[in-house]
Amino acid sequence: DTEVTQTPKHLVMGMTNKKSLKCEQHMGHRAMYWYKQKAKKPPELMFVYSYEKLSINESVPSRFSPECPNSSLLNLHLHALQPEDSALYLCASSWSGTGGDYGYTFGSGTRLTVV
Amino acid sequence: DQQVKQNSPSLSVQEGRISILNCDYTNSMFDYFLWYKKYPAEGPTFLISISSIKDKNEDGRFTVFLNKSAKHLSLHIVPSQPGDSAVYFCAASGSGSGNTGKLIFGQGTTLQVKP
Numbered sequence: 001d002t003e004v005t006q007t008p009k010h011l012v013m014g015m016t017n018k019k020s021l022k023c024e025q026h027m028g029h030r031a032m033y034w035y036k037q038k039a040k041k042p043p044e045l046m047f048v049y050s051y052e053k054l055s056i057n058e059s060v061p062s063r064f065s066p067e068c069p070n071s072s073l074l075n076l077h078l079h080a081l082q083p084e085d086s087a088l089y090l091c092a093s094s095w096s097g098t099g100g101d102y103g104y105t106f107g108s109g110t111r112l113t114v115v
Numbered sequence: 116d117q118q119v120k121q122n123s124p125s126l127s128v129q130e131g132r133i134s135i136l137n138c139d140y141t142n143s144m145f146d147y148f149l150w151y152k153k154y155p156a157e158g159p160t161f162l163i164s165i166s167s168i169k170d171k172n173e174d175g176r177f178t179v180f181l182n183k184s185a186k187h188l189s190l191h192i193v194p195s196q197p198g199d200s201a202v203y204f205c206a207a208s209g210s211g212s213g214n215t216g217k218l219i220f221g222q223g224t225t226l227q228v229k230p
Contacts, residue, residue: 006158031216042204042220043159056217090158094216102208102216104149106158 002027004107006091012113015081021110023074023091029103032074034066035090037109043090049074081114088112118142119207121221129229134192136224138205141186146209149218150179150190153202163190167209195228202226 004025013019023032031050035043048056049068057066063085065077074091088109094102120139128134138148146167151159165172165179165188172179178191192199205221 004158033216040202040223042223043218045217048216050216088156088158092218102147104161104208104216104218106151106160108158109156111156 002105004091004093004105006089006107006110008110009108010111010113012115013078013081014115015083017081018077018079020078021076021089021091021112023076023093023107024072025093025105026072027093027103027105028071029093029095029105030071031094031102032068033092033094034074034076035092035106037088037090047076078112081112083114086113117222118145119205119219119221121203121205121224123224124222125225125227127227127229128195130197131194134190134195134199134226134228136190136192136203136205136226138188138190138221139186140188140207142207142219143183143186144209145207145219147207148179148181148188149206149208150177151204151206152199153204153223159204162203192226195226197228197230200226200228 007022034046037043046060047066052068063080067075090109091107094104149164150162153159163174163177163179165181181188202223204223206218
């Protein structure tokens with residue numbers, strides 16, 4: 001299995017809703033990432049988990065809450081989002097956070113629309 | 116401060132000809148470089164990578180060249196096909212991004228291959 005699987009593929013939520021994005025990989029990767037991508041812009045890193053511990057939070061607002069229940073799963077909990085949070089949310093995984101060939105793999109993303 | 120730059124927002128080439136996409140970086144601590152292809156509303160798809168110990172890596176129609184002294188890399192696609200039309204992102208990683216696995220992306224180049 002060489003894929004990163006993200007669910008759901010599309011999500012529409014109101015500003016008072018609580019929802020979660022899910023990401024799963026079975027490549028044995030020990031680093032997992034959340035990126036946010038707006039149209040025609042490069043992906044922007046949000047969070048990095050390394051060996052199931054949060055190692056980087058790129059000053060992301062607290063309405064985004066990541067969780068790594070185990071080495072294969074990564075969640076992003078959403079609460080009280082704003083319309084400007086509408087974007088493509090990408091999960092990725094890699095072998096580790098050190099230099100060299102990471103085997104970096106992206107999922108196909110969740111298209112989030114906040115109404 | 117943009118550490119990875121793709122100065123050409125768009126490129127148009129004829130089918131069968133060579134496409135050359137360029138990328139410049141400023142941080143000499145980057146030791147691993149990747150090219151991704153992205154279609155709208157999808158996650159980035161890995162194309163090809165190169166380690167800083169090499170100056171060329173080839174995979175089928177795709178070749179990446181790295182000039183460390185100039186801090187420049189390029190992606191050559193030969194021959195170009197209409198299906199190659201997409202946004203191409205250059206990304207860098209390594210100790211230049213704190214050895215965290217964080218990818219630093221360029222702004223992307225939209226390639227259009229005309230039949």
